[in-house]
Amino acid sequence: MTRAHNFNAGPAALPTEVLEKAQKELTNFNNTGMSVMELSHRSADYEEVHNNAAALMKELMNIPDDYEVLFLQGGASLQFSMLPMNFLPEKAPGNYVLTGSWSEKALKEAEAMGPTKVGGSAKETNYTYIPAFDSLDMDNDDAYVHITSNNTIFGTQWQDFDYDWKAPLFADMSSDILSRPIPVERFSVIYAGAQKNLGPSGVTTVIIKKSLIENEKSGVPTVLKYSTHSKANSLYHTPPTFAIYMLNNVLEWIKANGGAEGMEKRNKQKSDTIYAAIDESSGFYTGHAEKDSRSRMNVTFTLPSEDLTKAFLTEAKENGFIGLNGHRSVGGCRASIYNAVTQESCDALASFMKKFHESNR
The missing domain is CATH 3.90.1150.10 (Aspartate Aminotransferase, domain 1)
Structure with a gap:
Protein backbone atom coordinates (compact mmCIF):
# COMPACT_ATOMS: atom_id res chain seq x y z
CA MET A 1 0.00 0.00 0.00
CA THR A 2 1.31 3.46 -0.88
CA ARG A 3 1.64 6.08 1.85
CA ALA A 4 -1.25 8.52 2.18
CA HIS A 5 -0.86 12.23 1.57
CA ASN A 6 -1.16 13.03 5.28
CA PHE A 7 -2.34 16.59 6.02
CA ASN A 8 -3.61 15.84 9.53
CA ALA A 9 -3.37 18.70 12.03
CA GLY A 10 -1.93 16.49 14.77
CA PRO A 11 -0.93 13.85 15.49
CA ALA A 12 0.62 14.48 12.13
CA ALA A 13 2.92 13.06 9.50
CA LEU A 14 6.27 11.63 10.56
CA PRO A 15 9.26 11.19 8.24
CA THR A 16 9.12 7.83 6.49
CA GLU A 17 12.79 7.23 7.26
CA VAL A 18 12.11 7.71 10.99
CA LEU A 19 9.19 5.27 10.94
CA GLU A 20 11.26 2.68 9.08
CA LYS A 21 14.11 3.02 11.58
CA ALA A 22 11.68 2.51 14.47
CA GLN A 23 10.20 -0.49 12.69
CA LYS A 24 13.65 -2.03 12.25
CA GLU A 25 14.56 -1.48 15.91
CA LEU A 26 11.15 -2.21 17.40
CA THR A 27 11.91 -5.62 18.96
CA ASN A 28 15.67 -5.25 19.41
CA PHE A 29 16.96 -1.78 20.22
CA ASN A 30 20.73 -1.34 20.32
CA ASN A 31 21.25 -5.13 20.60
CA THR A 32 19.52 -5.21 23.96
CA GLY A 33 17.09 -7.93 22.90
CA MET A 34 14.30 -5.57 23.94
CA SER A 35 12.23 -2.79 22.47
CA VAL A 36 13.07 0.72 23.63
CA MET A 37 9.55 0.62 25.11
CA GLU A 38 10.67 -2.22 27.39
CA LEU A 39 13.87 -0.60 28.67
CA SER A 40 14.18 0.87 32.13
CA HIS A 41 14.26 4.65 31.98
CA ARG A 42 17.26 4.37 34.32
CA SER A 43 19.21 2.15 31.95
CA ALA A 44 22.31 3.37 30.12
CA ASP A 45 20.78 2.48 26.75
CA TYR A 46 17.72 4.65 27.31
CA GLU A 47 19.60 7.51 29.00
CA GLU A 48 21.83 7.79 25.92
CA VAL A 49 18.71 8.36 23.79
CA HIS A 50 17.28 10.80 26.34
CA ASN A 51 20.43 12.89 26.64
CA ASN A 52 21.06 12.88 22.90
CA ALA A 53 17.56 14.25 22.29
CA ALA A 54 18.20 17.15 24.66
CA ALA A 55 21.62 17.82 23.09
CA LEU A 56 20.09 17.85 19.61
CA MET A 57 17.39 20.31 20.68
CA LYS A 58 20.11 22.63 21.99
CA GLU A 59 22.18 22.27 18.83
CA LEU A 60 19.39 22.64 16.29
CA MET A 61 17.77 25.63 18.02
CA ASN A 62 21.03 27.29 19.12
CA ILE A 63 19.78 27.28 22.71
CA PRO A 64 22.09 29.29 25.02
CA ASP A 65 23.70 27.62 28.04
CA ASP A 66 21.47 29.49 30.50
CA TYR A 67 18.40 27.51 29.38
CA GLU A 68 17.16 24.05 30.36
CA VAL A 69 15.56 21.59 27.93
CA LEU A 70 12.90 19.52 29.67
CA PHE A 71 10.82 16.59 28.43
CA LEU A 72 7.46 16.62 30.21
CA GLN A 73 4.02 15.04 29.88
CA GLY A 74 0.49 16.40 29.74
CA GLY A 75 0.81 18.12 26.37
CA ALA A 76 0.92 21.86 25.82
CA SER A 77 -2.43 22.01 27.62
CA LEU A 78 -0.79 21.20 30.96
CA GLN A 79 1.68 24.04 30.34
CA PHE A 80 -1.31 26.41 30.18
CA SER A 81 -1.70 25.68 33.90
CA MET A 82 1.88 25.01 34.97
CA LEU A 83 3.22 28.35 33.76
CA PRO A 84 0.85 30.60 35.77
CA MET A 85 0.96 28.13 38.66
CA ASN A 86 4.71 28.72 38.93
CA PHE A 87 5.17 32.26 37.63
CA LEU A 88 1.98 34.31 38.03
CA PRO A 89 2.12 36.38 41.26
CA GLU A 90 -0.85 37.72 43.17
CA LYS A 91 -0.59 41.27 41.86
CA ALA A 92 1.21 41.50 38.48
CA PRO A 93 -0.91 40.26 35.55
CA GLY A 94 -0.07 37.63 32.99
CA ASN A 95 -0.44 39.35 29.61
CA TYR A 96 -2.03 37.17 26.91
CA VAL A 97 -2.11 38.01 23.19
CA LEU A 98 -5.11 36.24 21.68
CA THR A 99 -4.62 34.83 18.19
CA GLY A 100 -6.80 31.75 18.30
CA SER A 101 -8.45 28.99 20.31
CA TRP A 102 -5.28 27.76 21.99
CA SER A 103 -4.33 31.19 23.30
CA GLU A 104 -7.89 31.54 24.61
CA LYS A 105 -7.49 28.24 26.46
CA ALA A 106 -4.14 29.34 27.88
CA LEU A 107 -5.75 32.55 29.14
CA LYS A 108 -8.64 30.64 30.73
CA GLU A 109 -6.24 28.51 32.77
CA ALA A 110 -4.25 31.56 33.88
CA GLU A 111 -7.44 33.32 35.01
CA ALA A 112 -7.92 30.53 37.55
CA MET A 113 -4.44 31.20 38.98
CA GLY A 114 -4.22 34.97 39.26
CA PRO A 115 -4.61 38.36 37.52
CA THR A 116 -4.50 38.50 33.73
CA LYS A 117 -4.97 40.96 30.92
CA VAL A 118 -5.33 40.80 27.14
CA GLY A 119 -2.50 42.70 25.49
CA GLY A 120 -3.77 42.19 21.95
CA SER A 121 -6.44 40.26 20.10
CA ALA A 122 -7.66 39.38 16.62
CA LYS A 123 -10.86 37.77 17.85
CA GLU A 124 -13.14 40.35 16.22
CA THR A 125 -12.32 38.98 12.75
CA ASN A 126 -12.40 35.32 13.82
CA TYR A 127 -8.62 35.40 14.03
CA THR A 128 -7.68 36.21 10.46
CA TYR A 129 -4.48 38.06 11.39
CA ILE A 130 -1.68 38.50 13.90
CA PRO A 131 -1.98 41.84 15.77
CA ALA A 132 0.54 44.47 14.70
CA PHE A 133 3.28 45.22 17.20
CA ASP A 134 2.19 48.85 17.53
CA SER A 135 -1.29 47.74 18.61
CA LEU A 136 -0.09 45.67 21.57
CA ASP A 137 -0.57 46.77 25.17
CA MET A 138 2.67 45.85 26.94
CA ASP A 139 3.86 47.04 30.35
CA ASN A 140 6.98 46.64 32.44
CA ASP A 141 4.77 45.56 35.35
CA ASP A 142 3.37 42.53 33.52
CA ALA A 143 4.42 39.23 35.09
CA TYR A 144 5.00 37.80 31.61
CA VAL A 145 3.68 37.95 28.06
CA HIS A 146 2.21 34.81 26.49
CA ILE A 147 1.83 34.24 22.74
CA THR A 148 0.97 31.31 20.47
CA SER A 149 3.47 31.44 17.62
CA ASN A 150 1.35 29.51 15.11
CA ASN A 151 -2.40 29.03 15.10
CA THR A 152 -3.36 25.65 13.70
CA ILE A 153 -7.10 26.25 13.50
CA PHE A 154 -7.01 29.64 11.80
CA GLY A 155 -3.82 29.35 9.75
CA THR A 156 -1.99 32.41 11.08
CA GLN A 157 1.59 32.70 12.30
CA TRP A 158 3.81 35.31 13.93
CA GLN A 159 6.23 36.32 11.19
CA ASP A 160 8.91 37.56 13.61
CA PHE A 161 9.44 38.40 17.28
CA ASP A 162 11.49 41.58 16.92
CA TYR A 163 9.70 43.68 19.53
CA ASP A 164 10.24 45.12 23.00
CA TRP A 165 7.99 42.77 24.96
CA LYS A 166 8.64 44.57 28.28
CA ALA A 167 8.14 41.39 30.34
CA PRO A 168 9.47 37.79 30.03
CA LEU A 169 8.10 36.23 26.86
CA PHE A 170 6.43 32.79 26.99
CA ALA A 171 5.49 31.06 23.72
CA ASP A 172 3.42 28.04 22.82
CA MET A 173 5.25 26.78 19.72
CA SER A 174 3.50 23.42 19.48
CA SER A 175 2.81 23.70 15.78
CA ASP A 176 5.88 25.45 14.40
CA ILE A 177 8.84 24.61 16.62
CA LEU A 178 11.92 23.81 14.52
CA SER A 179 10.09 24.75 11.32
CA ARG A 180 12.39 27.79 11.04
CA PRO A 181 15.22 29.42 12.97
CA ILE A 182 14.07 31.55 15.90
CA PRO A 183 15.93 33.81 18.37
CA VAL A 184 15.61 31.66 21.49
CA GLU A 185 17.28 34.34 23.60
CA ARG A 186 14.20 36.59 23.19
CA PHE A 187 12.09 34.06 25.11
CA SER A 188 12.01 32.99 28.72
CA VAL A 189 9.89 29.91 27.98
CA ILE A 190 9.19 28.01 24.76
CA TYR A 191 7.00 24.93 24.97
CA ALA A 192 5.65 22.53 22.39
CA GLY A 193 3.71 19.31 22.20
CA ALA A 194 5.73 17.01 19.96
CA GLN A 195 2.95 15.65 17.77
CA LYS A 196 3.24 18.11 14.88
CA ASN A 197 6.92 18.75 14.13
CA LEU A 198 8.96 16.78 16.66
CA GLY A 199 7.51 13.28 16.92
CA PRO A 200 4.46 11.38 18.15
CA SER A 201 2.10 12.54 20.87
CA GLY A 202 3.05 11.94 24.48
CA VAL A 203 6.02 14.22 25.13
CA THR A 204 6.16 17.99 25.55
CA THR A 205 9.40 19.90 25.13
CA VAL A 206 9.95 22.89 27.42
CA ILE A 207 12.85 25.28 26.87
CA ILE A 208 13.13 27.49 29.93
CA LYS A 209 15.58 29.99 31.38
CA LYS A 210 17.39 28.67 34.43
CA SER A 211 16.99 32.00 36.20
CA LEU A 212 13.21 31.76 35.80
CA ILE A 213 13.15 28.33 37.43
CA GLU A 214 15.00 29.80 40.40
CA ASN A 215 12.12 32.24 40.92
CA GLU A 216 9.20 29.82 40.74
CA LYS A 217 6.50 30.20 43.37
CA SER A 218 6.36 28.15 46.55
CA GLY A 219 3.50 25.83 47.39
CA VAL A 220 3.31 24.21 43.95
CA PRO A 221 2.90 20.40 43.96
CA THR A 222 6.22 18.65 43.40
CA VAL A 223 5.49 17.10 40.00
CA LEU A 224 4.20 20.45 38.68
CA LYS A 225 7.37 22.39 39.53
CA TYR A 226 9.90 22.99 36.78
CA SER A 227 12.75 22.72 39.29
CA THR A 228 11.73 19.14 40.04
CA HIS A 229 12.26 18.09 36.45
CA SER A 230 15.30 20.29 35.92
CA LYS A 231 17.14 18.74 38.88
CA ALA A 232 16.21 15.21 37.74
CA ASN A 233 17.12 15.63 34.04
CA SER A 234 13.42 15.07 33.22
CA LEU A 235 13.65 11.65 34.91
CA TYR A 236 11.84 12.46 38.17
CA HIS A 237 9.17 9.94 37.23
CA THR A 238 8.91 7.57 34.29
CA PRO A 239 9.09 9.64 31.10
CA PRO A 240 7.31 8.70 27.84
CA THR A 241 10.33 6.73 26.68
CA PHE A 242 9.10 5.67 23.24
CA ALA A 243 7.91 9.20 22.42
CA ILE A 244 11.34 10.61 23.39
CA TYR A 245 13.07 7.89 21.35
CA MET A 246 10.97 8.93 18.34
CA LEU A 247 11.63 12.62 19.03
CA ASN A 248 15.36 11.88 19.05
CA ASN A 249 15.06 10.14 15.68
CA VAL A 250 13.08 13.05 14.21
CA LEU A 251 15.73 15.49 15.44
CA GLU A 252 18.41 13.38 13.76
CA TRP A 253 16.34 13.58 10.56
CA ILE A 254 16.02 17.36 10.87
CA LYS A 255 19.78 17.67 11.35
CA ALA A 256 20.44 15.50 8.29
CA ASN A 257 18.10 17.71 6.24
CA GLY A 258 19.69 21.06 6.94
Whole structure:
Protein backbone atom coordinates (compact mmCIF):
# COMPACT_ATOMS: atom_id res chain seq x y z
CA MET A 1 0.00 0.00 0.00
CA THR A 2 1.31 3.46 -0.88
CA ARG A 3 1.64 6.08 1.85
CA ALA A 4 -1.25 8.52 2.18
CA HIS A 5 -0.86 12.23 1.57
CA ASN A 6 -1.16 13.03 5.28
CA PHE A 7 -2.34 16.59 6.02
CA ASN A 8 -3.61 15.84 9.53
CA ALA A 9 -3.37 18.70 12.03
CA GLY A 10 -1.93 16.49 14.77
CA PRO A 11 -0.93 13.85 15.49
CA ALA A 12 0.62 14.48 12.13
CA ALA A 13 2.92 13.06 9.50
CA LEU A 14 6.27 11.63 10.56
CA PRO A 15 9.26 11.19 8.24
CA THR A 16 9.12 7.83 6.49
CA GLU A 17 12.79 7.23 7.26
CA VAL A 18 12.11 7.71 10.99
CA LEU A 19 9.19 5.27 10.94
CA GLU A 20 11.26 2.68 9.08
CA LYS A 21 14.11 3.02 11.58
CA ALA A 22 11.68 2.51 14.47
CA GLN A 23 10.20 -0.49 12.69
CA LYS A 24 13.65 -2.03 12.25
CA GLU A 25 14.56 -1.48 15.91
CA LEU A 26 11.15 -2.21 17.40
CA THR A 27 11.91 -5.62 18.96
CA ASN A 28 15.67 -5.25 19.41
CA PHE A 29 16.96 -1.78 20.22
CA ASN A 30 20.73 -1.34 20.32
CA ASN A 31 21.25 -5.13 20.60
CA THR A 32 19.52 -5.21 23.96
CA GLY A 33 17.09 -7.93 22.90
CA MET A 34 14.30 -5.57 23.94
CA SER A 35 12.23 -2.79 22.47
CA VAL A 36 13.07 0.72 23.63
CA MET A 37 9.55 0.62 25.11
CA GLU A 38 10.67 -2.22 27.39
CA LEU A 39 13.87 -0.60 28.67
CA SER A 40 14.18 0.87 32.13
CA HIS A 41 14.26 4.65 31.98
CA ARG A 42 17.26 4.37 34.32
CA SER A 43 19.21 2.15 31.95
CA ALA A 44 22.31 3.37 30.12
CA ASP A 45 20.78 2.48 26.75
CA TYR A 46 17.72 4.65 27.31
CA GLU A 47 19.60 7.51 29.00
CA GLU A 48 21.83 7.79 25.92
CA VAL A 49 18.71 8.36 23.79
CA HIS A 50 17.28 10.80 26.34
CA ASN A 51 20.43 12.89 26.64
CA ASN A 52 21.06 12.88 22.90
CA ALA A 53 17.56 14.25 22.29
CA ALA A 54 18.20 17.15 24.66
CA ALA A 55 21.62 17.82 23.09
CA LEU A 56 20.09 17.85 19.61
CA MET A 57 17.39 20.31 20.68
CA LYS A 58 20.11 22.63 21.99
CA GLU A 59 22.18 22.27 18.83
CA LEU A 60 19.39 22.64 16.29
CA MET A 61 17.77 25.63 18.02
CA ASN A 62 21.03 27.29 19.12
CA ILE A 63 19.78 27.28 22.71
CA PRO A 64 22.09 29.29 25.02
CA ASP A 65 23.70 27.62 28.04
CA ASP A 66 21.47 29.49 30.50
CA TYR A 67 18.40 27.51 29.38
CA GLU A 68 17.16 24.05 30.36
CA VAL A 69 15.56 21.59 27.93
CA LEU A 70 12.90 19.52 29.67
CA PHE A 71 10.82 16.59 28.43
CA LEU A 72 7.46 16.62 30.21
CA GLN A 73 4.02 15.04 29.88
CA GLY A 74 0.49 16.40 29.74
CA GLY A 75 0.81 18.12 26.37
CA ALA A 76 0.92 21.86 25.82
CA SER A 77 -2.43 22.01 27.62
CA LEU A 78 -0.79 21.20 30.96
CA GLN A 79 1.68 24.04 30.34
CA PHE A 80 -1.31 26.41 30.18
CA SER A 81 -1.70 25.68 33.90
CA MET A 82 1.88 25.01 34.97
CA LEU A 83 3.22 28.35 33.76
CA PRO A 84 0.85 30.60 35.77
CA MET A 85 0.96 28.13 38.66
CA ASN A 86 4.71 28.72 38.93
CA PHE A 87 5.17 32.26 37.63
CA LEU A 88 1.98 34.31 38.03
CA PRO A 89 2.12 36.38 41.26
CA GLU A 90 -0.85 37.72 43.17
CA LYS A 91 -0.59 41.27 41.86
CA ALA A 92 1.21 41.50 38.48
CA PRO A 93 -0.91 40.26 35.55
CA GLY A 94 -0.07 37.63 32.99
CA ASN A 95 -0.44 39.35 29.61
CA TYR A 96 -2.03 37.17 26.91
CA VAL A 97 -2.11 38.01 23.19
CA LEU A 98 -5.11 36.24 21.68
CA THR A 99 -4.62 34.83 18.19
CA GLY A 100 -6.80 31.75 18.30
CA SER A 101 -8.45 28.99 20.31
CA TRP A 102 -5.28 27.76 21.99
CA SER A 103 -4.33 31.19 23.30
CA GLU A 104 -7.89 31.54 24.61
CA LYS A 105 -7.49 28.24 26.46
CA ALA A 106 -4.14 29.34 27.88
CA LEU A 107 -5.75 32.55 29.14
CA LYS A 108 -8.64 30.64 30.73
CA GLU A 109 -6.24 28.51 32.77
CA ALA A 110 -4.25 31.56 33.88
CA GLU A 111 -7.44 33.32 35.01
CA ALA A 112 -7.92 30.53 37.55
CA MET A 113 -4.44 31.20 38.98
CA GLY A 114 -4.22 34.97 39.26
CA PRO A 115 -4.61 38.36 37.52
CA THR A 116 -4.50 38.50 33.73
CA LYS A 117 -4.97 40.96 30.92
CA VAL A 118 -5.33 40.80 27.14
CA GLY A 119 -2.50 42.70 25.49
CA GLY A 120 -3.77 42.19 21.95
CA SER A 121 -6.44 40.26 20.10
CA ALA A 122 -7.66 39.38 16.62
CA LYS A 123 -10.86 37.77 17.85
CA GLU A 124 -13.14 40.35 16.22
CA THR A 125 -12.32 38.98 12.75
CA ASN A 126 -12.40 35.32 13.82
CA TYR A 127 -8.62 35.40 14.03
CA THR A 128 -7.68 36.21 10.46
CA TYR A 129 -4.48 38.06 11.39
CA ILE A 130 -1.68 38.50 13.90
CA PRO A 131 -1.98 41.84 15.77
CA ALA A 132 0.54 44.47 14.70
CA PHE A 133 3.28 45.22 17.20
CA ASP A 134 2.19 48.85 17.53
CA SER A 135 -1.29 47.74 18.61
CA LEU A 136 -0.09 45.67 21.57
CA ASP A 137 -0.57 46.77 25.17
CA MET A 138 2.67 45.85 26.94
CA ASP A 139 3.86 47.04 30.35
CA ASN A 140 6.98 46.64 32.44
CA ASP A 141 4.77 45.56 35.35
CA ASP A 142 3.37 42.53 33.52
CA ALA A 143 4.42 39.23 35.09
CA TYR A 144 5.00 37.80 31.61
CA VAL A 145 3.68 37.95 28.06
CA HIS A 146 2.21 34.81 26.49
CA ILE A 147 1.83 34.24 22.74
CA THR A 148 0.97 31.31 20.47
CA SER A 149 3.47 31.44 17.62
CA ASN A 150 1.35 29.51 15.11
CA ASN A 151 -2.40 29.03 15.10
CA THR A 152 -3.36 25.65 13.70
CA ILE A 153 -7.10 26.25 13.50
CA PHE A 154 -7.01 29.64 11.80
CA GLY A 155 -3.82 29.35 9.75
CA THR A 156 -1.99 32.41 11.08
CA GLN A 157 1.59 32.70 12.30
CA TRP A 158 3.81 35.31 13.93
CA GLN A 159 6.23 36.32 11.19
CA ASP A 160 8.91 37.56 13.61
CA PHE A 161 9.44 38.40 17.28
CA ASP A 162 11.49 41.58 16.92
CA TYR A 163 9.70 43.68 19.53
CA ASP A 164 10.24 45.12 23.00
CA TRP A 165 7.99 42.77 24.96
CA LYS A 166 8.64 44.57 28.28
CA ALA A 167 8.14 41.39 30.34
CA PRO A 168 9.47 37.79 30.03
CA LEU A 169 8.10 36.23 26.86
CA PHE A 170 6.43 32.79 26.99
CA ALA A 171 5.49 31.06 23.72
CA ASP A 172 3.42 28.04 22.82
CA MET A 173 5.25 26.78 19.72
CA SER A 174 3.50 23.42 19.48
CA SER A 175 2.81 23.70 15.78
CA ASP A 176 5.88 25.45 14.40
CA ILE A 177 8.84 24.61 16.62
CA LEU A 178 11.92 23.81 14.52
CA SER A 179 10.09 24.75 11.32
CA ARG A 180 12.39 27.79 11.04
CA PRO A 181 15.22 29.42 12.97
CA ILE A 182 14.07 31.55 15.90
CA PRO A 183 15.93 33.81 18.37
CA VAL A 184 15.61 31.66 21.49
CA GLU A 185 17.28 34.34 23.60
CA ARG A 186 14.20 36.59 23.19
CA PHE A 187 12.09 34.06 25.11
CA SER A 188 12.01 32.99 28.72
CA VAL A 189 9.89 29.91 27.98
CA ILE A 190 9.19 28.01 24.76
CA TYR A 191 7.00 24.93 24.97
CA ALA A 192 5.65 22.53 22.39
CA GLY A 193 3.71 19.31 22.20
CA ALA A 194 5.73 17.01 19.96
CA GLN A 195 2.95 15.65 17.77
CA LYS A 196 3.24 18.11 14.88
CA ASN A 197 6.92 18.75 14.13
CA LEU A 198 8.96 16.78 16.66
CA GLY A 199 7.51 13.28 16.92
CA PRO A 200 4.46 11.38 18.15
CA SER A 201 2.10 12.54 20.87
CA GLY A 202 3.05 11.94 24.48
CA VAL A 203 6.02 14.22 25.13
CA THR A 204 6.16 17.99 25.55
CA THR A 205 9.40 19.90 25.13
CA VAL A 206 9.95 22.89 27.42
CA ILE A 207 12.85 25.28 26.87
CA ILE A 208 13.13 27.49 29.93
CA LYS A 209 15.58 29.99 31.38
CA LYS A 210 17.39 28.67 34.43
CA SER A 211 16.99 32.00 36.20
CA LEU A 212 13.21 31.76 35.80
CA ILE A 213 13.15 28.33 37.43
CA GLU A 214 15.00 29.80 40.40
CA ASN A 215 12.12 32.24 40.92
CA GLU A 216 9.20 29.82 40.74
CA LYS A 217 6.50 30.20 43.37
CA SER A 218 6.36 28.15 46.55
CA GLY A 219 3.50 25.83 47.39
CA VAL A 220 3.31 24.21 43.95
CA PRO A 221 2.90 20.40 43.96
CA THR A 222 6.22 18.65 43.40
CA VAL A 223 5.49 17.10 40.00
CA LEU A 224 4.20 20.45 38.68
CA LYS A 225 7.37 22.39 39.53
CA TYR A 226 9.90 22.99 36.78
CA SER A 227 12.75 22.72 39.29
CA THR A 228 11.73 19.14 40.04
CA HIS A 229 12.26 18.09 36.45
CA SER A 230 15.30 20.29 35.92
CA LYS A 231 17.14 18.74 38.88
CA ALA A 232 16.21 15.21 37.74
CA ASN A 233 17.12 15.63 34.04
CA SER A 234 13.42 15.07 33.22
CA LEU A 235 13.65 11.65 34.91
CA TYR A 236 11.84 12.46 38.17
CA HIS A 237 9.17 9.94 37.23
CA THR A 238 8.91 7.57 34.29
CA PRO A 239 9.09 9.64 31.10
CA PRO A 240 7.31 8.70 27.84
CA THR A 241 10.33 6.73 26.68
CA PHE A 242 9.10 5.67 23.24
CA ALA A 243 7.91 9.20 22.42
CA ILE A 244 11.34 10.61 23.39
CA TYR A 245 13.07 7.89 21.35
CA MET A 246 10.97 8.93 18.34
CA LEU A 247 11.63 12.62 19.03
CA ASN A 248 15.36 11.88 19.05
CA ASN A 249 15.06 10.14 15.68
CA VAL A 250 13.08 13.05 14.21
CA LEU A 251 15.73 15.49 15.44
CA GLU A 252 18.41 13.38 13.76
CA TRP A 253 16.34 13.58 10.56
CA ILE A 254 16.02 17.36 10.87
CA LYS A 255 19.78 17.67 11.35
CA ALA A 256 20.44 15.50 8.29
CA ASN A 257 18.10 17.71 6.24
CA GLY A 258 19.69 21.06 6.94
CA GLY A 259 18.50 21.82 10.47
CA ALA A 260 16.12 24.70 11.16
CA GLU A 261 17.36 26.56 8.07
CA GLY A 262 16.69 23.53 5.90
CA MET A 263 13.20 23.15 7.35
CA GLU A 264 12.45 26.82 6.69
CA LYS A 265 13.43 26.50 3.03
CA ARG A 266 11.46 23.29 2.68
CA ASN A 267 8.36 24.72 4.40
CA LYS A 268 8.41 27.93 2.39
CA GLN A 269 8.40 25.99 -0.87
CA LYS A 270 5.60 23.71 0.29
CA SER A 271 3.35 26.51 1.54
CA ASP A 272 4.04 28.68 -1.52
CA THR A 273 2.85 25.78 -3.68
CA ILE A 274 -0.53 25.54 -1.96
CA TYR A 275 -1.05 29.28 -1.50
CA ALA A 276 -0.43 29.71 -5.23
CA ALA A 277 -3.27 27.28 -5.95
CA ILE A 278 -5.51 29.45 -3.74
CA ASP A 279 -4.40 32.82 -5.10
CA GLU A 280 -4.57 31.76 -8.73
CA SER A 281 -8.12 30.36 -8.46
CA SER A 282 -9.88 33.69 -9.13
CA GLY A 283 -11.66 33.48 -5.80
CA PHE A 284 -12.81 29.87 -6.05
CA TYR A 285 -10.61 29.18 -3.04
CA THR A 286 -10.44 31.89 -0.37
CA GLY A 287 -7.76 31.88 2.30
CA HIS A 288 -8.93 32.49 5.85
CA ALA A 289 -5.76 34.29 6.96
CA GLU A 290 -4.69 37.70 5.75
CA LYS A 291 -1.67 37.37 3.49
CA ASP A 292 0.82 39.05 5.82
CA SER A 293 -0.17 36.67 8.64
CA ARG A 294 -0.28 33.42 6.70
CA SER A 295 1.04 30.29 8.36
CA ARG A 296 3.59 28.06 6.68
CA MET A 297 2.32 25.17 8.78
CA ASN A 298 -1.47 25.27 8.34
CA VAL A 299 -3.07 26.49 5.12
CA THR A 300 -6.74 27.28 5.73
CA PHE A 301 -9.22 28.02 2.94
CA THR A 302 -12.88 27.90 2.01
CA LEU A 303 -14.82 27.11 -1.16
CA PRO A 304 -17.86 28.99 -2.54
CA SER A 305 -20.45 26.70 -0.91
CA GLU A 306 -20.94 23.90 1.60
CA ASP A 307 -21.88 21.51 -1.21
CA LEU A 308 -18.64 22.20 -3.04
CA THR A 309 -16.69 21.82 0.20
CA LYS A 310 -18.23 18.40 0.85
CA ALA A 311 -17.56 17.32 -2.72
CA PHE A 312 -13.97 18.56 -2.51
CA LEU A 313 -13.30 16.67 0.72
CA THR A 314 -14.94 13.49 -0.56
CA GLU A 315 -12.97 13.48 -3.81
CA ALA A 316 -9.78 14.41 -1.97
CA LYS A 317 -10.11 11.41 0.33
CA GLU A 318 -10.79 9.14 -2.64
CA ASN A 319 -7.53 10.37 -4.13
CA GLY A 320 -5.47 9.64 -1.01
CA PHE A 321 -5.52 13.06 0.68
CA ILE A 322 -6.13 12.70 4.42
CA GLY A 323 -6.97 15.28 7.09
CA LEU A 324 -8.14 18.20 4.93
CA ASN A 325 -11.31 19.00 6.89
CA GLY A 326 -11.25 22.49 8.37
CA HIS A 327 -11.92 23.03 12.06
CA ARG A 328 -15.59 23.62 12.90
CA SER A 329 -14.86 27.19 14.09
CA VAL A 330 -13.58 28.14 10.62
CA GLY A 331 -15.13 25.59 8.29
CA GLY A 332 -13.81 24.88 4.84
CA CYS A 333 -10.51 23.07 4.51
CA ARG A 334 -7.11 22.96 6.16
CA ALA A 335 -3.85 21.47 4.90
CA SER A 336 -1.36 21.00 7.73
CA ILE A 337 2.09 20.84 6.17
CA TYR A 338 4.47 20.30 9.06
CA ASN A 339 8.13 19.44 8.56
CA ALA A 340 7.60 15.80 7.60
CA VAL A 341 4.99 16.48 4.91
CA THR A 342 6.74 16.18 1.57
CA GLN A 343 6.90 18.56 -1.36
CA GLU A 344 5.46 15.75 -3.46
CA SER A 345 2.32 15.67 -1.31
CA CYS A 346 1.95 19.46 -1.60
CA ASP A 347 2.45 19.32 -5.36
CA ALA A 348 -0.18 16.60 -5.59
CA LEU A 349 -2.65 18.61 -3.49
CA ALA A 350 -2.11 21.78 -5.54
CA SER A 351 -2.67 19.78 -8.73
CA PHE A 352 -5.86 18.25 -7.31
CA MET A 353 -7.12 21.70 -6.26
CA LYS A 354 -6.61 23.05 -9.77
CA LYS A 355 -8.37 20.08 -11.37
CA PHE A 356 -11.29 20.34 -8.93
CA HIS A 357 -11.62 24.04 -9.72
CA GLU A 358 -11.61 23.38 -13.46
CA SER A 359 -14.30 20.72 -13.06
CA ASN A 360 -16.56 22.93 -10.95
CA ARG A 361 -16.40 26.36 -12.54
